Amino acid sequence: MQNEPLAYKMRPRNLREIVGQQQIIGPETPLFKMIEKGHVPSMLLYGPPGVGKTSIANAIAGSSHLPFFSLNATHAGKKDIEQIVMDARMSGKVILFLDEIHRFNKLQQDTLLPHVENGSIVLIGATTENPFHDVNPAIRSRCGEILQLERLTTVDVLDLLKLALTDDLRGLGHIAIDATDEQLERIANASNGDARKALTLLESVYYASDEVDGVTQLNDNAIDALAKRIGVFGDKGGSHFYNLLSALQKSVRGSDVNAALYYLAHLLENGDLIAVCRRLLVMAYEDVGLANPAVGTNVQAATEAAVKLGLPEARIPLATAVVEMCLSDKSNSAYQALDAAISAIHEGKTGAIPNHLKDAHYAGAKELGHVGYQYPHDSPIGTFGGWVNQQYLPDELISMEFYKPVIAGEEKRMAAIYEKLKAFKR
Structure with a gap:
């Protein structure tokens, strides 16, 4: 226990210890009540990193008292599945937590699915990718619940940080630590709703701070240094990346400059410059269109400059393009007219x-x-x-x-x- 990361040690042991996600698995939800009465359905947990997918699976196992097994689909083999099937036969019923379930291959499915179907294995799958896009239909059809987890609120993360500072057994409660409310709020904000990042940052800041008269005072400079880029996450081709692209376009369409720049910043931090430029070019014609035809030319020039410049300088012409599109008149009449003509032909x-x-x-x-x-x-x-x-x-x-x-x-x-x-x- 001593060498385990704080985020690992602070995982909830039962449903009542879960912080956040109360709309999914709070005491008043049907899922909570089902599990409390001993009925655990197979389910898919979908959401960004650090929002509690693994923690919820562990908490369900703790509350249901069923044998619990954990595998990662990226490296689990047929033998791993067969061993769990054997354990299920001996125990009557087990919980299998399968992380990265969207990477589950057909051979693994063929071995596991009959036992999920007959109820001897309760499957809890976790994925950061949209299950309706990336999880095999055979898996989805056997999961009674597909639960979308949201990022934790700042209040949720603050509650978790304070719990970690006061928990003598699993957290840092046995250590004298002086942390101001402002410092904890900065850590919470920097984590961007990711509980794992928040606890990891708290632990790192603790080790980077000095002890005076037996009390460790959290260091502001350490918080600033360790919090850099902590809010950035997402693969270039993953669901979150496409959600960011969608949010960028809808913010531009809605003329919200600040929101558009925020999503542009996050996309550029993820590093896929070509995909961002392609989407901006589409937006110039799809959303601004005939209301300001010059924008198409301007955005093309900006994206070509961005590709030639590369990051980080590429952000300069792209910011100009986004602000111009946000504050321009909007029209989608041209492509809507074409779509109407296409529909007429199809009809x-x-x-x-x-x-x-x-x-x-x-x-x-x-x-x-x-x-x-x-x-x-x-x-x-x-x-x-x-x-x-x-x-x-x-x-x-x-x-x-x-x-x-x-x-x-x-x-x-x-x-x-x-x-x-x-x-x-x-």
Whole structure:
């Protein structure tokens, strides 16, 4: 016990010791009541690192008093599964906690799944990836609960830190430590809702601080030095990364500059510059679009500069692009119009191309009736300059309108022209 990390020692021993996640497994939840009465369903625990997936599994085992086994799917083999199956036969029922369950291969599944199905093995799977994307359907179908865990609140983390400082048996309660509320709050904030990081940081700061007259005073400089980059997590291709990309786009679409810059910062700290640039280019046309067409050119220039510069300098043009998009008028009318046209085609709303629009650059075109096209540039310059009133849509679609302009920014001027053209056609 002495050499084990503080975060490991402070894991809850039963359901009532769990800090946070009360909406999932608090005393008033159905899951808590089921387990208290001895019924433990197989389940998937989905959430970012340090929010309590392993702790909840251990707490469930402690409250249910069932034999508990823990494996990691990245290196567990068929023999490991077979051994647990044998233990399940001897014990009647066991709990298997399978971390990184999204990496579970078919051979492991084939060995385990029948025993999960008959109830001799209660499977508690943990994953940081979206189970609906990354966990095999065979596993999902046998798990009665798919629980999404959220990051712990600052209050939750503070409660955990104070518990660690007062627990004589598992925590640091047997040591005289002087920690101010402000210092604990800084540690809690730096952990970004990750209980493991918070306890690890507290332990590291304790060892980096000096003892005076038998009392260790937590060192502010140690907190500052050790807390750097602690809030950054997520693989480049993982669910959290795509959630960050989604949050960035929705913040820009909602014109929230501060939120957009926050998500951009987190994405750049994860290091996938190309994916960020690609998403920013999409946003320029998907969300700003015709309301401010110059933004597309500006964002392309910014992303090209960012790729040439590389990180950390790349953040400078990208920040400019994000702020400009946030504060620009927004329109998605162009691609929505195209999507409407695509939908019409899929629904069978099609027709023959008018003869005068068909290719006539070959001998015999006249004989096929491909005549009558009026070249707009040859017409007298009028209200719109080189415009003639002729049909372009097929006869069957003559009254259809796909484009619905947004009256914003530059598109307001375009919308006025569009309405005038419609009036002339009528």
